[in-house]
Amino acid sequence: MGDFDQDVLAPLAAACEAAAGDGEVAKAVMDVSEVGFADSASLNELLRLPELTGALGVFPVADRVDAARAR
Template sequence: MEQRVEVAPDVDGVRLITCTGDFDHDTLAPLRAAGAEAASDPTVRWIALDLTGLTLADSSMLSQLLFMLRTGRLVLVNRVPPALDWMFDVTGVRELFPVVGAADLRRAL
């Protein structure tokens, strides 16, 4: 499946990045760029990452998520998709990633 990274306009210091499709070492560049841009922007208080449409992820995707988590501003939106679910369990990182519902996103942050 083709992958896509969409960055919504910031609202109240929250930058929403939505990822759909397959993400592996060869297709991770757009997410890396969006994550780096958000992390370097001092007006972004929270990086909200919606991975609901993720269909494939490898260890390089997990590495990118951990990099974004180190900013102290990352939150996952809606749920952890099946493509990452098992990897979160195997590596024991599930509890590191805060998850909020899309409807509660702005209120929760």
């Protein structure tokens, strides 16, 4: 079991950006089943994944809950 904290942010961001920029990568899977703790910075990085990978159309983002519900 490990932690998902500041120590892994830079390597995670680099790996995600590299995968998103590689035209041969069709899918990336992040297994977090052994993560015992995730700080807020790590959770924010996970929330950036749709933006980094160009998947915002699949995972739309809204500014307000009511706007999200209206979609």
